[in-house]
Amino acid sequence: MKRYSDIREECCAANKSLPSSGLVDLTFGNVSLCDRQAGVFAIKPSGVDYTALTPDDMVIVDFDGKVVEGSLNPSSDTPTHRRLFLAFPDIRSVVHTHSRKAVAFAQAAREIPLLGTTHADYFRGPIPLTRALTPEEINSAYEWETGNIIVERFANLNPNDIPAVLVRNHGPFAWGPSTAKAVENALALEIVADMAFHALTLAPNAVSPALALTEKHFLRKHGSSATYGQKQS
Amino acid sequence: MKRYSDIREECCAANKSLPSSGLVDLTFGNVSLCDRQAGVFAIKPSGVDYTALTPDDMVIVDFDGKVVEGSLNPSSDTPTHRRLFLAFPDIRSVVHTHSRKAVAFAQAAREIPLLGTTHADYFRGPIPLTRALTPEEINSAYEWETGNIIVERFANLNPNDIPAVLVRNHGPFAWGPSTAKAVENALALEIVADMAFHALTLAPNAVSPALALTEKHFLRKHGSSATYGQKQS
Amino acid sequence: MKRYSDIREECCAANKSLPSSGLVDLTFGNVSLCDRQAGVFAIKPSGVDYTALTPDDMVIVDFDGKVVEGSLNPSSDTPTHRRLFLAFPDIRSVVHTHSRKAVAFAQAAREIPLLGTTHADYFRGPIPLTRALTPEEINSAYEWETGNIIVERFANLNPNDIPAVLVRNHGPFAWGPSTAKAVENALALEIVADMAFHALTLAPNAVSPALALTEKHFLRKHGSSATYGQKQS
Amino acid sequence: MKRYSDIREECCAANKSLPSSGLVDLTFGNVSLCDRQAGVFAIKPSGVDYTALTPDDMVIVDFDGKVVEGSLNPSSDTPTHRRLFLAFPDIRSVVHTHSRKAVAFAQAAREIPLLGTTHADYFRGPIPLTRALTPEEINSAYEWETGNIIVERFANLNPNDIPAVLVRNHGPFAWGPSTAKAVENALALEIVADMAFHALTLAPNAVSPALALTEKHFLRKHGSSATYGQKQS
Numbered sequence: 001m002k003r004y005s006d007i008r009e010e011c012c013a014a015n016k017s018l019p020s021s022g023l024v025d026l027t028f029g030n031v032s033l034c035d036r037q038a039g040v041f042a043i044k045p046s047g048v049d050y051t052a053l054t055p056d057d058m059v060i061v062d063f064d065g066k067v068v069e070g071s072l073n074p075s076s077d078t079p080t081h082r083r084l085f086l087a088f089p090d091i092r093s094v095v096h097t098h099s100r101k102a103v104a105f106a107q108a109a110r111e112i113p114l115l116g117t118t119h120a121d122y123f124r125g126p127i128p129l130t131r132a133l134t135p136e137e138i139n140s141a142y143e144w145e146t147g148n149i150i151v152e153r154f155a156n157l158n159p160n161d162i163p164a165v166l167v168r169n170h171g172p173f174a175w176g177p178s179t180a181k182a183v184e185n186a187l188a189l190e191i192v193a194d195m196a197f198h199a200l201t202l203a204p205n206a207v208s209p210a211l212a213l214t215e216k217h218f219l220r221k222h223g224s225s226a227t228y229g230q231k232q233s
Numbered sequence: 234m235k236r237y238s239d240i241r242e243e244c245c246a247a248n249k250s251l252p253s254s255g256l257v258d259l260t261f262g263n264v265s266l267c268d269r270q271a272g273v274f275a276i277k278p279s280g281v282d283y284t285a286l287t288p289d290d291m292v293i294v295d296f297d298g299k300v301v302e303g304s305l306n307p308s309s310d311t312p313t314h315r316r317l318f319l320a321f322p323d324i325r326s327v328v329h330t331h332s333r334k335a336v337a338f339a340q341a342a343r344e345i346p347l348l349g350t351t352h353a354d355y356f357r358g359p360i361p362l363t364r365a366l367t368p369e370e371i372n373s374a375y376e377w378e379t380g381n382i383i384v385e386r387f388a389n390l391n392p393n394d395i396p397a398v399l400v401r402n403h404g405p406f407a408w409g410p411s412t413a414k415a416v417e418n419a420l421a422l423e424i425v426a427d428m429a430f431h432a433l434t435l436a437p438n439a440v441s442p443a444l445a446l447t448e449k450h451f452l453r454k455h456g457s458s459a460t461y462g463q464k465q466s
Numbered sequence: 467m468k469r470y471s472d473i474r475e476e477c478c479a480a481n482k483s484l485p486s487s488g489l490v491d492l493t494f495g496n497v498s499l500c501d502r503q504a505g506v507f508a509i510k511p512s513g514v515d516y517t518a519l520t521p522d523d524m525v526i527v528d529f530d531g532k533v534v535e536g537s538l539n540p541s542s543d544t545p546t547h548r549r550l551f552l553a554f555p556d557i558r559s560v561v562h563t564h565s566r567k568a569v570a571f572a573q574a575a576r577e578i579p580l581l582g583t584t585h586a587d588y589f590r591g592p593i594p595l596t597r598a599l600t601p602e603e604i605n606s607a608y609e610w611e612t613g614n615i616i617v618e619r620f621a622n623l624n625p626n627d628i629p630a631v632l633v634r635n636h637g638p639f640a641w642g643p644s645t646a647k648a649v650e651n652a653l654a655l656e657i658v659a660d661m662a663f664h665a666l667t668l669a670p671n672a673v674s675p676a677l678a679l680t681e682k683h684f685l686r687k688h689g690s691s692a693t694y695g696q697k698q699s
Numbered sequence: 700m701k702r703y704s705d706i707r708e709e710c711c712a713a714n715k716s717l718p719s720s721g722l723v724d725l726t727f728g729n730v731s732l733c734d735r736q737a738g739v740f741a742i743k744p745s746g747v748d749y750t751a752l753t754p755d756d757m758v759i760v761d762f763d764g765k766v767v768e769g770s771l772n773p774s775s776d777t778p779t780h781r782r783l784f785l786a787f788p789d790i791r792s793v794v795h796t797h798s799r800k801a802v803a804f805a806q807a808a809r810e811i812p813l814l815g816t817t818h819a820d821y822f823r824g825p826i827p828l829t830r831a832l833t834p835e836e837i838n839s840a841y842e843w844e845t846g847n848i849i850v851e852r853f854a855n856l857n858p859n860d861i862p863a864v865l866v867r868n869h870g871p872f873a874w875g876p877s878t879a880k881a882v883e884n885a886l887a888l889e890i891v892a893d894m895a896f897h898a899l900t901l902a903p904n905a906v907s908p909a910l911a912l913t914e915k916h917f918l919r920k921h922g923s924s925a926t927y928g929q930k931q932s
Contacts, residue, residue, distance in 0.1 A: 350564075428569045432569075435574035443599075445605060464539070
């Protein structure tokens with residue numbers, strides 16, 4: 001009997017939800033979920049169709065990158081997920097997709113500017129863009145180095161305030177305290193990218209609103225003074 | 234037993250119709266409905282998923298902003314809805330969404346020009362854009378002040394002729410004499426925004442047609458000389 | 467018992483097919499079908515929801531514009547349809563929609579250039595754009611005059627070779643020998659508009675291919691030397 | 700009883716999958732599949748609706764272009780498919796669609812630049828664009844000549860590394876070792892075209908990433924050192 005059934009089940013369900021979210025084409029997307037006490041995370045196996053996934057197919061990997069349980073190869077992006085779990089102590093789930101508008105910004109090598117309250121409801125600033133990897137980094141431990149340039153980009157950013165990033169010429173990673181929140185952040189990112197694409201087409205020099213407005217929206221939904229939603233019982 | 238069951242039921246049904254309308258992503262949208270005789274309105278509770286909503290979940294608020302009935306927090310946008318009910322005496326329902334193309338215009342800080350008959354069938358002029366809120370307004374009663382800048386923008390406009398607005402860097406509000414009409418106006422706004430986006434991309438200097446044409450279309454469907462549709466029996 | 471059941475049924479079915487075609491939003495669309503021997507045509511009643519339509523709801527109008535049978539008001543666009551039936555002797559069905567990309571070209575006051583073989587498979591040249599109506603024309607018999615400017619635009623064009631038009635600042639009309647063909651032409655028009663929109667964004671100065679190519683495609687599917695499809699038995 | 704039931708069935712299923720793939724409008728698309736040992740290929744009949752297709756409807760054509768079995772006319776594009784089977788020895792299936800964003804590039808007469816890893820996962824370089832056909836080529840054996848300009852364009856390209864092409868002012872052809880792979884390549888092409896359209900709108904001078912990055916992605920999924928997916932058992 002397989003261990004880690006809790007994270008297997010939540011991780012499997014989150015991966016299976018990706019196609020209907022509109023965020024993934026073909027097999028371009030994966031979700032991971034960690035159990036920090038056990039020191040492991042579950043992740044989608046590589047190149048397996050979402051509809052066929054079962055909790056037992058999830059691959060369990062430890063924080064040193066060793067497969068602890070599972071007969072299938074883990075997602076090729078596993079070292080990137082692992083790097084983020086190590087660097088960002090408050091997150092429990094990472095989502096990687098090739099959602100189309102976010103990829104368009106990544107391919108255009110542009111960050112997504114903070115143009116309105118929809119963006120500010122989720123992200124406390126522009127969606128940052130990583131630098132390019134060097135050929136040396138690409139040819140050594142590519143997926144781990146992809147994690148490194150994300151961490152490098154967040155040197156002066158709080159990953160809890162901006163739970164997503166664009167890897168240049170590649171695409172988005174998003175994260176959160178649960179798979180539900182990480183997938184919601186990945187979806188919010190794509191919506192925000194779509195709105196920004198059309199706004200920038202209408203107004204190439206569009207600027208961010210006052211900081212007071214964006215802080216108001218972010219803090220209405222996040223942190224100790226949040227007023228949005230219902231009190232947790 | 235709960236009171237105001239009429240407005241609870243119509244308001245709940247309208248909120249539940251939002252996801253399939255294509256107008257809302259995640260929980261970005263809410264509908265309110267007032268009973269002017271009773272001096273109250275029903276509105277969606279904050280942050281609750283549309284599928285789970287029941288008529289009993291609707292929050293009943295009076296025109297002074299006091300929750301009259303309901304155990305859940307009302308939508309954070311409640312003061313904006315209340316401001317509009319107070320200022321526009323003919324409307325009974327307000328719809329707020331973050332529909333994507335309308336938001337794009339709001340983020341681009343552009344009104345939606347009146348470029349054709351689809352627009353003129355619903356709106357007797359461009360869709361107006363509010364000014365930005367000042368930091369002082371944002372940091373005092375933000376949602377109420379959002380209502381104020383809408384009302385200010387309509388100083389010389391008739392809200393029955395132009396039943397929608399874009400709040401700068403935020404998104405659209407629409408209204409009408411019933412939830413069905415208010416939601417239809419919100420949908421027409423998004424369609425008109427989509428058409429205008431593509432028209433302006435094809436012709437950045439596109440101009441409005443003759444006033445005779447747009448008046449013809451608006452008055453075919455509205456007012457005492459309307460000829461569109463069937464006689465009401 | 468109602469007469470003209472043949473055209474009532476085909477016309478009703480075609481109108482009911484519009485929402486699932488993706489060509490119409492709200493109630494922006496109607497189909498008519500004529501019986502040239504009987505000298506009448508069937509058309510959708512004004513402002514009635516597609517799902518509720520029955521063959522008996524279709525309004526029967528003669529070529530002088532008189533309602534021959536039906537208790538509902540015919541579509542407000544009825545005189546435009548009638549004008550086209552009178553001017554174009556080979557057509558039996560007219561479709562009017564506000565399909566979004568075709569409207570975008572009409573609002574941009576641009577014809578749709580012939581940029582490729584998809585277009586040439588259906589239309590033997592650019593999709594023409596009418597001139598603007600004068601205020602006098604708008605304020606007299608508006609819908610009839612809309613038909614007149616279409617007919618005027620086709621003075622040197624063959625409506626069988628180019629079975630669609632854009633009415634400036636309004637939207638498309640398409641036609642054909644049956645409702646199936648007219649709706650197919652309306653759909654092909656929207657597809658062609660969508661492709662042209664994106665091609666012109668990528669290459670604002672995109673030009674038409676060689677006439678030999680477009681003629682090859684048009685004549686592969688139309689006329690006495692057509693080779694596309696299966697022999698009719 | 701019909702022969703070649705294996706390729707009839709796979710070919711029919713692949714053609715029937717096209718509408719739900721989002722790649723085809725109306726009847727703009729066809730798939731072929733060859734049996735190199737038998738020296739024949741199966742292809743969709745011309746102008747037949749996808750839903751009605753049965754394996755017995757597939758037309759069997761030999762490599763000289765002669766119909767070997769089948770009472771229906773084969774797709775008018777049959778000579779193009781045949782030309783590709785003759786020139787590219789490793790492919791077994793060809794897919795032709797008029798998918799919209801790929802057609803937009805073809806109509807804009809632009810190749811699709813290699814802007815990111817989604818593209819590099821499938822195609823080892825830009826998606827090439829053919830030259831225009833001459834009027835003489837169009838007026839002789841048009842569909843065969845269409846195949847010739849594709850083959851000409853691949854004079855210095857490997858069709859196994861870049862399994863798709865844009866025919867200028869027409870649209871895409873894709874191929875692969877099976878119908879599943881050929882359809883997947885056609886779908887990947889459309890996704891890549893969509894992402895590139897939006898990236899180029901955001902950044903008209905967007906450039907390809909380092910060759911090291913794109914090679915890394917292509918070779919992760921293709922060739923003898925591929926690490927993506929699961930080991931074949």
